[in-house]
Amino acid sequence: MPAKDTMFYLVILHANVLLGVSAGVVGLALTYAKVLTGGFQWCVRQSAEVESLMTSVERVQEYTRLDQETQPNDQTVDVPKDWPKYGIITAEGLYYAHHNTLPYVLRKMNFCIRAQEKVGVVGRTGAGKSSMIAALFRLAEPEGNVRIDAIPITAISLNDLRSNMSIIPQDPVLFSGSIRRNLDPFNQYDDSGLWNALQEVQLKETVSELPDGLDTKLTEGGSNFSVGQRQLVCLARAILKHDKILIIDEATANVDHSTDALIQETIRTKFKCCTVLTIAHRLNTIMDSDRVMVLDEGKLVEFEEPYLLLQNKDSLFSNMVEHTSQHLRTNLYETARQAYNSRHERNGDGELDTCRKWSNAEATTVEQERELEPQQQEADNEDGFDDVLAMVRGSSSLEKEKLLLESTA
């Protein structure tokens, strides 16, 4: 006889003989006690589970109390349909903090990125490279004057701003839903367009082998695709949209060399006429860029052609290249030299297209007028924040840029 049954009969016997309680009543009481114990255990387990699940409710409540960003369609300025037509990005006295309670992570940044320019962005970890992208997409409101094709980004609705620039983030997230919806969320393109874009990024075969092709459902966050494949889907989406501005945040950090080469090649051919900002971890991806931005502790410290930066042995960029292996360094120098020569040969022959010619002239005008070359920023005193903002507010070159834009349009 099992031990618990023995115990059960012993208790009944004991209560019956010593306490004079009828055996039936004791048996009934014990049976209920046993059932109740199970019931109590279930209650405790359930209440512990409810408590842990209620953290999700708490989190949702917390989110509802967050400060709302400006409404996506809270339009202040009507942008032309084809905006941005050139992809000229200018920043004057750009200060950026991820939240108004946090310190600035970008300070006193001034630059002018020309139309169709390929700009590499480098800097140590935490230098503010991704924050610069966050400022361009207005994840928090930047201070200072940032304009795209002469229109201040703070005057544009978030919808217009964000839908007119393409980004390939470092850790791309795909939405739960079909591949079709991830490539074309607003149903703007036909199937042949989608397949072409997938072919450009060599994903056509992978997708066509999936059970439902373009309609195959992706799991949450796109976790049934590798990080590299997710980046390729983002690239395919960018190819479809073909915005004038493409931003790649460390697109090559997570992918193998052949995917990296594919992404770089696709960008060079497909985005030839676009402004491309590449935040690079591997120097070889940006050595043939038109110019390189070097960020340090939230400041733009160098912004020049890579070959010219390499001529200055004291530049941060030279320093970064010096820290690579001998073989890689030689390759980097060679790539920068060849890119410099071919760029200047081209320019010497007068083969720059009209848009680029104009944008070069425009950039020079803006830089000369404000005398805000990056090198000069360092000479400015730290307290010059108000001065810079005052200069930005008082500037008349905005209208001039608009006139220039209109005259070229």
Ligand SMILES: Nc1ncnc2c1ncn2[C@@H]1O[C@H](COP(=O)(O)OP(=O)(O)OP(=O)(O)O)[C@@H](O)[C@H]1O
């Ligand atoms: N979402 C955020 N909220 C608050 N602070 C942030 C946020 N993202 C970045 N920061 C801070 O901003 C500073 C710059 O970070 P950022 O991510 O721009 O650097 P990064 O140059 O992109 O670095 P990495 O090369 O590692 O990607 C860091 O000090 C970081 O702590």
Ligand SMILES: [Mg+2]
């Ligand atoms: Mg980053």
